[in-house]
Amino acid sequence: MNSDIRLSSRVVAALQEVVGVEPVQLHTPIFNGNENKYLQECIESTFVSSVGQFVDRFESDLASFTGSKFVVAVVNGTSALHVALELAGVGINDEVLVPALTFIATANAISYCGAIPHFVDSESTSLGIDADHLREYLGTHTEQLSGQCVNRSTQRVIRAIVPMHTFGHPSDIEALLAVASDFNLVLVEDAAESLGSFYHGQHTGTFGLLGTLSFNGNKTITTGGGGAILTNDEMLARRAKHLTTTAKVPHAWEFVHDEIGYNYRMPNINASLGCAQLERLPEMLLAKRNLFDRYANAFTSIPEVNLLKEPSGTRSNYWLQTLILDSSQAHLRDDILELTNSVGIMTRPAWTLMADLKPYANCPSMDLTTARDMVRRIINIPSSAHLGNTHE
């Protein structure tokens, strides 16, 4: 046996210490609350579509939980981001700064606005945008013209910045807000992965002009498919509701639409699931923290592998638990992925960097040294809340 095989085997052993020997998915939802009850109530009401009491309640419950003044529920996180960017003023031929290390939905939402993603590097503590590196880059590569940040190379306006809270860990959002302010950028937060994550006590997604959440089936809580737009600005909240309901002007029977809107409202049946899920969110978050502790304990014996921990000053939802291989072990990433998946423990690497995907290969990008290094070293491991309950 060579040492390569030994590390893979030791990782499998550490994982099995926590998750057992049965096949285990990366992330599965838990439905042990009022899910069936609320679904039935929704069916009995006959309001299953874009209007209904559960949508109103879900929005209100999310506002309470996140501290956001206004919440607009939509069909998914991608549509939330699309509308948030449009409301932030992102339009045709604008550039938008976005981490290269993200799920493709972040970049796609920019494309839907007719805008161009401009990829930026990450830092290794939170895996979010590296504010210092970005500040330096913008200082040398952009100029301010009539209060707009202009990319010297492309002559296009850089309109906005979209930090993403990777795997649930809060980015250094205050440093990023300072960069946004200094370079005249609107900040829109992609908090798709970070429901339940806080930065200095404030919920992620509530720092920017607008923020967005996702309730896809693989997220901490799910509505089947779903998302939400967060904002503290009442006018933007009204515009978000208007744009996501086909821009129909309210009237008892007339059909007047005053702009090109979207069919993006969350159906009531999905919101009924969301209301039940949200009731259990606090205990799920505790279970996920407990799972981190269990993994941390199991991996103490493997010094070549670190478990990604919430950055100091933040409280993470630990959406996806993350192994970071030592740089010297990065060449073993695929061996570990192969062996873990072959024994039924679902693991996966980070996303391919956006700048390396065919549809985005020609977009502007800063040097991505850290993001590129981290992608070689990241392995996500099973993260379902139920794995954190030691009695299971």
Place this chain on the structure above:
Amino acid sequence: MNSDIRLSSRVVAALQEVVGVEPVQLHTPIFNGNENKYLQECIESTFVSSVGQFVDRFESDLASFTGSKFVVAVVNGTSALHVALELAGVGINDEVLVPALTFIATANAISYCGAIPHFVDSESTSLGIDADHLREYLGTHTEQLSGQCVNRSTQRVIRAIVPMHTFGHPSDIEALLAVASDFNLVLVEDAAESLGSFYHGQHTGTFGLLGTLSFNGNKTITTGGGGAILTNDEMLARRAKHLTTTAKVPHAWEFVHDEIGYNYRMPNINASLGCAQLERLPEMLLAKRNLFDRYANAFTSIPEVNLLKEPSGTRSNYWLQTLILDSSQAHLRDDILELTNSVGIMTRPAWTLMADLKPYANCPSMDLTTARDMVRRIINIPSSAHLGNTHE
């Protein structure tokens, strides 16, 4: 009492003969089948999101019912049409022929492709596109250049035509296919309103290169929010599935997306509702035909008002029952809307013509004489299937 009031009152009396005196909505769904059972099964499976057995079954059941070889379920009818148009080759600066008399989603889907709606007139029998009028218009206003239909005024390519089967009544689709063929246009069918409607025995939505359905809460059957793309072309079906699942290339763990796709897949929880609804579709269709007969009987005493009947050679789903006022009575439309709604019978006019809406006011349009005339005379009346069951 003047004669105006008398007509409104007689309409209310005729409606109450059918729907009774309690408040009644325009269209409500019926959930008296396996809805709760399948929702619970879906929850128990934990697969509530974009993958699951109910999505597969719903697609397969829809294929059987419509006779379409392939069906791809998506989040709503708008997204179905957006992707169908993209697959039909509609792109930036193309024009797409579309009835001015339609719901705004048809025009919006064209806009999402970066294309421009070009509005066409309707005929009074089906309320669909007037094929003869359109043929004459295209003959004088377009020219064929390298096999493309070019608008002489704008010099833009007219790429496609999107017939819509209004209120469920099939358009004269064979005549429209002939126009499409003669002028080199791709035909994409908006069958959002016509699940269960047939033209010479063939289901609407299966005549064009692609067709689309909607399962919004106000439709004949509902999934909360939902839609589907129909096609007999296997390659297009694969492309539809790929584009609606963020264009992710299948792999056990790698994240490679080879184009800019969409987060448009129907969640399994919504599909579970759809499977139960589809089981009851045949009896709902019978009830809706029965409701037409009941209204037809009640309105025999009011010669100034006609009930829109399925065009000959077609079988309509009678999604929305429709009164057509005699031209001489068109000025009474709003009186009738006011009185019916004031006594709790929900009614509504046709949509504002697309060419009259602010966002589309500057788009190309042919003469809309018939559509404009019909809009003044159309009133939709309560149409829920349960109103067709005489025992209720």
